[in-house]
Amino acid sequence: MSAALPPFPHTEEPFGRTELLQLDTTAHEPDACLRADAARNRARLLDAAARLVAEHGAAGVTMEAVAAAANVGKGTVFRRFGDRTGLLTALLDHSEKKFQAAFLGGPPPLGPGAPPVERLRAFGCAMLRRSAEQLDLQLAAEPSADRRFASPPLRVLHGHVALLLRQAVPDADTELVAHTLMGYLNPVLIHHLTRQCGMPLERLEAGWRDLVDRVTATAPDTAG
Amino acid sequence: MSAALPPFPHTEEPFGRTELLQLDTTAHEPDACLRADAARNRARLLDAAARLVAEHGAAGVTMEAVAAAANVGKGTVFRRFGDRTGLLTALLDHSEKKFQAAFLGGPPPLGPGAPPVERLRAFGCAMLRRSAEQLDLQLAAEPSADRRFASPPLRVLHGHVALLLRQAVPDADTELVAHTLMGYLNPVLIHHLTRQCGMPLERLEAGWRDLVDRVTATAPDTAG
DNA sequence: TAACGATCCGGACCGAGGTCCGTTTAATTT
């Protein structure tokens, strides 16, 4: 098996850094340290992609279509964004960063200052609303199974939840509980429940708050 | 938009029945009511697919490869199984049915007879072990996002969990809690935790039991 | 400003999933 040496030197976020929870607003301004033409094409591509989403929905965002709409070769799209998921993720990046800023440094109850359980409640409801808005994109941007849980944006969210849980229920296996909670916020599930089952978002929010309460209630010791 | 009238009359399980929790051991013996040649080819295909999995792993199961190995046209594979997911799912069907039988009618604590919370605990651990065995196939058989939660096998599992939850915590929104619990058992997550993070299965099992206990502990009323 | 090397570009190319439709065949009816 030829261990993949990167075909492209500068592909975007080829695979996430391990340091967690940096607020990379400045850290990773994508156009910096990019050759002039490359930066210009990147902008064109994102622009074209956004236009296509607006016109034909996320399903209409074909790599070739984007390339064509941006007057750029197909290879360029892949060099810049790695794959389709990468492109769509980049499209969501702005909203993502805003959200990160909100729960990392914004006002309570989402940001620091409120007790952890309250922050958890706020976090989930915020995510539910955010995902409900961008469902199309969120679904289309889902990574392939093998990197689903390794995707940098998800890792940040997971890390945050795990952190709050450590404060709220230090005795639990917070890593696992965090995965459980994040599962509830999975866009695919949200899509299923709201669009395919017709549940109102309020029910999901109530469900989230209840879930947080159950999970953070002080330890059960029904020894198995 | 042309509302798809089924291209093939007899494609397997084109989309699930709504009745839940039938033990369809007899209900849907696939070869019955299938034309002789069709049944024969179906068998050939499953056989070929299984052989390919054994030899090259699930990744090596190409629709064309299966068709070739079974001495059958490509179109035949798709008519019979709908798509790749359908084929892989059919490959898992036997194990699936066995598992269903175990928790629907087998001996406690998995089957009826034990108190619901205990059955839940047993159910999760059984699923964890089952998925850990067939991870390759389970991952490869994951349905595309839009039908992930509509897939018949998942619906049966979900329905079972919801049923037990209704007995254990009748006041909760059991539908949502069931989704939460099922999320913990998602093969993609199991793969991530065991193979990519190196967690031992025992930790996942302990996590499951703890989760069940937390979730079924009598209602929290920290009114949000 | 000339030359050079790293980076980027573009589009031909490939593989795999999925569709189409003219042809063949199994079951049923007369």
Place this chain on the structure above:
DNA sequence: AAATTAAACGGACCTCGGTCCGGATCGTTA
């Protein structure tokens, strides 16, 4: 047994994601 028809067959064909590599470009060094 011949006729009929619904179902199954097969493989050419399409689309789309992803790769490859010869040639163009940028930025730097002299």
